[in-house]
Amino acid sequence: MCSRNEDILLDVTVLPKDIFERVDHKFYDVVKSVAGDSLAKILKIQLINSVGKLLNTPDIFAFFQYDSEETDAIKLESCFKSKTGQFIVKPGIQSSFSYFINLLNKALKQKQELAPNENTENYSNYITDEFLDNHPLLKSLIKWYRLNDLNGVKQTNQFLVSFIDNLINNCTQSPNNFRHSESIKNFAICLYVLGGKQTYEFIRLNLYGSIPNLTTLGELIKNSDTAFSEAEFNFESLRQCHSQFGFCSEDTTGIIRKVEYDSKTNSFVGFVTPIDHGIPLPKFYQANTFNELRTIYETNEIASLLNVHMFQSIPTEDNATRIPRPLLLSAYGVDNKITAINVLNRWMYIFQHCLDQNVRIIGFSTDADRRYVSAMRLASGFFASLSDLQFDKHQHAFKINVPTHWKWFFLRNNQLFLFFQDPVHLVTKWRNRLLSTTTDLRFGTDKITITHIEALISNDHYTKLDHGLTMKAYIDKSTSVRERVQLAWCVVFVCRIWWSWLKINSFSSSSRNHLDEINTLDLEQIIADAYNQAIDIVHHSKMLQELKQNDIIDLKTLSKFVFDSLRKSSKMFGYSSRVTTDNNEELESDDDGVDEDESASSDDEDELYDELLNFENDDYNDEEEILNSTRSSFDGIKIVDNINPTLKHSYFKIKINDKIKYLHKQSACWLLSNKSTRLSSDRLSRVMQQTTHISS
Incomplete structure (x- = not known):
């Protein structure tokens, strides 16, 4: 014994x-x-x-x-x-x-x-009728499980069955013996990513035993393939999509300014990621001493924006109804100081690495940021081009067979990429001009101001049912493809008529062309219908009268006038020298901020060129200091006297009050962060704050 x-x-x-x-x-x-x-x-x-x-x-x-x-x-x-x-x-x-x-x-x-x-x-396994009457939930569960046994567990019920089984089993166990199936673990990771820490804890505490605690969840994320390192592109995951074609998107969103230590890469994330020829540099901010980290804080900006790259595979003909899940390629902090050349280099970098994974990128999608618009124009040759890069001569470029009598179609025949723009951001440009207090939105002889909108909304005789100012009025998923194409080209022709009128009347203008191609439809008839619809829209503004005085009387003459005007004012851009290029009038400010007042000065001609070659250097300084404190103990802060040698890279060796201590790098980030920031959950309030800052 x-x-x-x-x-x-x-x-x-x-x-x-x-x-x-x-x-x-x-x-x-x-x-x-x-x-x-x-x-x-x-x-x-x-x-x-x-x-x-x-x-x-x-x-x-x-x-x-x-x-x-x-x-x-x-x-x-x-x-x-x-x-x-x-x-x-x-x-x-x-x-x-x-x-x-x-x-x-x-x-x-x-x-x-x-x-x-x-x-x-x-x-107790012998359940009596009295026991069931006292617990009606058991009756429902038994009935539900019997139905599942009779009909077979459907695909939509598999997770629900697993969730209930997991929850009930853990209710009979102590917390130390909680067990979770793989489907529950995957659900927990998704819940944490989508809902955040507070949402996750709210569900975990109220559905006790249903999902793992935060410590276990952290280990699951750490050991899974879902953990990303800042600025690294996840090209290897493209194999999971099982698709040879895809579309990439890129967008930037506001984030809370915060620096954190990534023990996986022994680097600090949250600073503005350096860009080398458009490519973000991963693991750039590393420090072996506390003073080195202090120098990084003093000489580098903490990122207020997060740039995200997504990949969406395109369904095959064999399974056209199944839309594959999007894939996150990369994410990193930025400061919005990129150039169109940066964007082009980054797109080519993504394109080439996707080809290495046997995936052909069809095109890129972004918002209406002027840098992205410039990159799209340069890549597609839309009245702008590069002498050093000729995308139309790339070995993977495809050819668009455009009939010669399509004078309204301005894109060149050979293209390497196709492009999409977020239509909401395009309309935002008009909205910003409409809300401007210093300029008017002229539509021929008509003048559109915010007063009209305010009068319409504040009028008690009209409701949303009357004026149609609802989301449903602008986004209708039931619209047919033919009607979508016609409406899109109707907007294009309205913009071209409007732009031509402004050009003749010597006003600055802003136009946006969003061109789509659908081979299976009668495009010529759609274009004719769209042009006639555009004529009906602008007829009351009396713009047509002035256009006719300049021999612009139909679709052919309108297209020729717009094409010739754009071509005459175009330039060619190279990396090292200025050749001839485009008057960049239509490339306005980006995102949701207020558009600057338009100007007809000669500086507009250099806007795109300056945008391409703009850059900024940072100065560095270094300073050594020893930390002093009135405290002798540091509860709640990872400052220790001794560390495990295997964790040496995660700590700084410092001297506090003439004593050698070891400061964890995450605690060092907290120590050097001197102010707390927050990000409004309301996008409109963020725009208002930005607008106030610009106007001041």
Whole structure:
């Protein structure tokens, strides 16, 4: 028998629950894993093949004293032979045997103690009608499970069944014994990513046992493939999409300014990521001393924006109805100081690396930021081009067979990419001009101001049902493809008519062309209908009268006027020198900020060129300091006297009050962050703050 202290150290969980039922090789496998291979051989040669036989054998080593050729080999392996001819079992084998016997005795004792409880539990398995009446939820669950058994568990019910099973099983366990299936673990990760920490904890505490705690969740995320490093592109994950074609998107969103330490890469994330020819540099901010980190804080800006790259695979003809899930390629902090050349280089970098994964990028989608618009124009050759990069001559470029009489289609035939723009951002440009307090939105002889909108909204005689100022009025998913194409080109022609009128009247203008191609429809008829619809829209503004005076009388003459005007004012851009390029009037300010008042000065001609070549340098300085504090203990802060050598890279060695301490790098980030920032959840309020800042 073992002492009480030894009994406490025995962990019977190393034994399988059915250890007392196991025989032969299943029993020997347990002996090998717990007590070693030598003890298993000793039991096997004696045909002791179960726990019952083992516990009833007085001395399993007694056979070593018999002289037999069958036992000579195992004697040499397990015993020492004395000069007198006696065999003495090696101490390690005796210790393993003693440990194994003590484990079995403890497990047997626990089993005997649980026997009365099991009998009670078996009795409680007989559920009475009275018990069901007291717990109506059980009735519903039983009925639901029976329906699932009869009809088979549907795809939509699989997770629900798993969730209920997991929750009920954990309700009968202590928190230390909570177990979660793989589907629940994946659900927990998604919930944390989409809902955040507070939402996750709210659900976990109110549905006790349903999802893992935050510590376990952190380990799951750390050990999964979903963990990303800032500025690294996840091209290897493209293989999961099982698609040879895809579309990429890029967008920037506001974030809370915060620096954190990434122990996985031993680097600090949250600063503005350096851009080298458009490519973000990963693991750039690393520090081996606290003063090095202080220098990084003093000489670099903390990012207020997050740039995100997404990949959307395109469904194949074999499974056209199934839309694949989008994939996150990369994310990193930025400061909105990029150029169109940066964007082009980054797109080509993504394009080439996707080709290495046998995925052809069809195009890119962004908002109406002027840098992205410039990059789109340069890549597609839309009245702008690069002397150093000729995308239309790329080996992977495709050809658009455009009829020669389509004078209204301005794109060149050979294209490497297609492009999409967020239509909401395009309309935002008009909205900003409409809300401007210093300029008017002129539509021919008509003048549109915010007063008209205010009068319409504040009029008690009209409701949203009358004026249609609802989201449904502008986004209708049931619209047919033919109607979408016609409406899109109607907007294009309205813009071209409007732009031509402004050009003739010497006003600055802003136009946006969003061109789509659909091969299966009668585009010529759609274009004709769209042009006629545009004529009806602008007819009341009397713009057509002035256009006719300049011989602009139909679609052909309108297209020729717009094309010639854009071509005459175009320039060519190269990396090192200015050749001839486009008057960049239509490339206005980006995002949701207020548009600057338009100007007809000659500076407009250089806007795109300056945008392409704009850059900024940072100055660095270094300063060494020793930390001083009035405190001698630092509870709640990771400042320790000694550290595990394997974690050395995660700590700074510092001197506080003439004593050597080790400061965790995440705590160093907290120490150097001198102000707390917050990000409004309301996008409109963020825009208002930005507008106020610009106007001041």
